[in-house]
Amino acid sequence: xxxxxxxxxxxxxxxxxxxxxxxxxxxxxxxxxxxxxxxxxxxxxxxxxxxxxxxxxxxxxxxxxxxxxxxxxxxxxxxxxxxxxxxxxxxxxxxxxxxxxxxxxxxxxxxxxxxxxxxxxxxxxxxxxxxxxxxxxxxxxxxxxxxxxxxxxxxxxxxxxxxxxxxxxxxxxxxxxxxxxxxxxxxxxxxxxxxxxxxxxxxxxxxxxxxxxxxxxxxxxxxxxxxxxxxxxxxxxxxxxxxxxxxxxxxxxxxxxxxxxxxxxxxxxxxxxxxxxxxxxxxxxxxxxxxxxxxxxxxxxxxxxxxxxxxxxxxxxxxxxxxxxxxxxxxxxxxxxxxxxxxxxxxxxxxxxxxxxxxxxxxxxxxxxxxxxxxxxxxxxxxxxxxxxxxxxxxxxxxxxxxxxxxxxxxxxxxxxxxxxxxxxxxxxxxxxxxxxxxxxxxxxxxxxxxxxxxxxxxxxxxxxxxxxxxxxxxxx
Numbered sequence: 001x002x003x004x005x006x007x008x009x010x011x012x013x014x015x016x017x018x019x020x021x022x023x024x025x026x027x028x029x030x031x032x033x034x035x036x037x038x039x040x041x042x043x044x045x046x047x048x049x050x051x052x053x054x055x056x057x058x059x060x061x062x063x064x065x066x067x068x069x070x071x072x073x074x075x076x077x078x079x080x081x082x083x084x085x086x087x088x089x090x091x092x093x094x095x096x097x098x099x100x101x102x103x104x105x106x107x108x109x110x111x112x113x114x115x116x117x118x119x120x121x122x123x124x125x126x127x128x129x130x131x132x133x134x135x136x137x138x139x140x141x142x143x144x145x146x147x148x149x150x151x152x153x154x155x156x157x158x159x160x161x162x163x164x165x166x167x168x169x170x171x172x173x174x175x176x177x178x179x180x181x182x183x184x185x186x187x188x189x190x191x192x193x194x195x196x197x198x199x200x201x202x203x204x205x206x207x208x209x210x211x212x213x214x215x216x217x218x219x220x221x222x223x224x225x226x227x228x229x230x231x232x233x234x235x236x237x238x239x240x241x242x243x244x245x246x247x248x249x250x251x252x253x254x255x256x257x258x259x260x261x262x263x264x265x266x267x268x269x270x271x272x273x274x275x276x277x278x279x280x281x282x283x284x285x286x287x288x289x290x291x292x293x294x295x296x297x298x299x300x301x302x303x304x305x306x307x308x309x310x311x312x313x314x315x316x317x318x319x320x321x322x323x324x325x326x327x328x329x330x331x332x333x334x335x336x337x338x339x340x341x342x343x344x345x346x347x348x349x350x351x352x353x354x355x356x357x358x359x360x361x362x363x364x365x366x367x368x369x370x371x372x373x374x375x376x377x378x379x380x381x382x383x384x385x386x387x388x389x390x391x392x393x394x395x396x397x398x399x400x401x402x403x404x405x406x407x408x409x410x411x412x413x414x415x416x417x418x419x420x421x422x423x424x425x426x427x428x429x430x431x432x433x434x435x436x437x438x439x440x441x442x443x444x445x446x447x448x449x450x451x452x453x454x455x456x457x458x459x460x461x462x463x464x465x466x467x468x469x470x471x472x473x474x475x476x477x
Contacts, residue, residue, distance in 0.1 A: 012180065012181075012281075013177050013184070016280040016282070017285070020280055022342060022343070023296055023339060023340070024283055025283055025286040025292070025338075025459070028459045029338060056390075057394050057399075060394045061399050063372055064399060064402045064403050064406055065402070066365070066368065067410050068402065068410065070368075071406075072413075074251065074361070074413070075413045077250075077251055077254030077255060078246065078251055078254055080258070081250040081254045081257070082250065082420065086253035087253050087308040088207075088211045088215075088307050088308060089307075090211075092203070095130075095203055095206045100132050103131070103135055103206075104135070104190050106131060106135060106137070106188055107136075107182070107188035107273070108126065108137070109194070110122065110138065110139065110141060110193075110194050110195070111175045111178040111179055111195075111196075112140055112141060112142050112143075112149050112196055113149070113464065114146060114466075115149050115196040115467060116151070118197050119149065119196070120156060122197070123156060125200070126194070126200075127159055128202050129202055129205055130203050130205070130206060133160070133161040137163060138161055139165050139186070140153060140163065140165065141179070141182050142166055143178065144167060144168050144169040150164075165181070165182060167181045171460075172284055173462060174284050174285070174287065174462045175289065175462065177282075177284035179281065179282050180281040180282055180284060183277060183282075184281070189274075190205075190208065190212070190270060190272060191271045193268070193269055195266065195267045195313065196467050197314040197467040198267055198268070198313055199229060199311065200310075201311070204268070207224075207309045208307060211307050212270075215305055218301060218302055218303055219302075219303045219304065219305050220271060220272040220297065220303070220304075221264070221272075221276075222270040222304065222305055222307050223264055223265060223268065223270075223304055223305075223306050224309045225248040225308070225311070226244055226248050226265050227248065227310050227312060227425065228244060228313055230315050231430065232429075232430075235433065236316070236319065236322060237315040237317040238430050238433040239433060239434075239437060239440040240322075241315060241422075241427065242418045242422050242427075242437060243418070243421075243440070244421075245422055245424065245425045245427065246420065246421030247265075247421075248265065249421060249424050249425060250417070250421055252265075253306045255362065256304060256305055256306050258354065258358065260354065260355055260358035261298035261299075261351060261355055261358060263288075263290070263291035263333075263336075263363065264304065266289075266290045267311060267313070269290065269293075279296060279300060279302070283296075286335050286339070287328050287329075287331055287335065287460065287461075287463075288329055288333055288336060291332060291333060291336050291363070292332070292339065295363070298351060298355060299340070299347070299350040319443075321466060322447075323447050324463040326444060326448075326451075327447040327448070328463045329447075330370060330444075330447055330451035331452075331455050331459070334452070334455050335459065341364075367448070370445050370447075370448035371445070371448055371449070374445045377442070414437070415437060415438070418434035419431050422434050
């Protein structure tokens with residue numbers, strides 16, 4: 001039967017709220033942010049009434065300049081990764097040379113909610129990890145009201161290093177809250193998160209141990225790469241695979257090499273447990289707790305590196321399920337941006353100029369692209385079909401030249417990045433689908449506008465992604 005942990009752990013899961021309230025997404029907007037937003041909207045309304053053309057002209061110019069800077073910055077980061085490998089890599093011989101008697105203790109956190117279907121495969125995959133079981137503690141974090149997963153767990157003959165843990169029911173009902181519960185129940189030196197459908201490479205824990213031993217003490221997190229084992233299920237999973245291949249194989253390594261804050265992936269984050277507890281763990285009110293934690297660590301002088309190891313996940317291949325998942329991610333990015341921009345000057349001091357710029361481009365810039373893209377696609381379609389005067393008016397020669405550059409060069413850059421991600425993974429048959437990614441961007445924007453609506457009325461609601469729909473096969477390279 002699953003174990004019930006001491007009740008005092010329930011207080012520690014909200015440590016970020018109690019000890020770092022200025023870094024907690026419990027409040028979507030502070031009073032100051034609400035006043036500033038109201039002031040901006042008021043000024044924009046006045047300008048729209050008395051100087052509408054000038055307002056549109058300036059906003060259009062600023063948006064196009066932003067597009068150019070954003071695309072060039074992302075291209076530069078990916079080019080750094082293509083130019084030189086930025087992840088820490090270890091050979092089988094180097095891993096075999098590790099003294100197993102000296103290996104640190106390790107906890108694996110696996111937050112589970114309605115995951116009865118994938119539980120047997122999960123246990124089988126984690127049982128294959130190459131790590132001494134007497135030093136390994138695998139916590140299956142099961143929500144108190146999840147009778148189905150509890151019954152599935154009871155029906156399995158779990159290895160002795162697997163420990164089902166009941167997470168008491170409380171709000172918010174989110175993955176980071178469950179992870180905090182496991183974090184403060186753990187007494188291990190190192191800790192990693194895996195999702196229910198994850199298939200980590202068996203030597204990943206040892207690679208993390210080797211990397212931590214090599215890196216400075218202030219590197220407290222290692223991010224492994226994520227990719228998908230069902231890449232070729234349909235067009236959506238092919239696009240999703242292309243996106244992940246760029247993000248984890250090229251973009252994040254580029255960010256680490258630039259010493260920029262890293263928006264972590266939701267799984268395969270390896271931590272030094274002590275420093276993570278001092279930071280308060282994850283923000284239970286942020287629905288992309290991984291992204292938030294990566295930024296928060298960097299603000300407080302703790303850093304992330306990448307290791308050359310892959311965890312295989314299940315790509316979401318159902319459109320409406322994908323939109324729910326994407327809207328949660330975008331909502332969490334908005335929460336993260338609003339939380340850390342509560343004191344912009346303080347953030348600038350904490351991150352430094354280059355880190356602050358990276359934060360604006362990576363978090364804020366990605367959000368802005370999601371919201372602006374449909375507007376510019378619509379204007380482009382209107383121009384070619386009707387050529388209305390208002391569009392001609394806000395594109396005088398200089399802005400028109402910059403806009404043309406964005407249309408052709410900027411879009412080419414992002415398509416090139418998708419192609420480069422597939423080629424880097426040797427998914428050559430997916431390259432032709434990567435060329436079609438502008439249609440995928442439209443889906444992202446739909447998810448973003450859905451997230452904006454939900455941020456207003458359900459900011460902490462966790463839209464669950466269903467797993468186990470596509471099997472758990474070995475990926476085909």
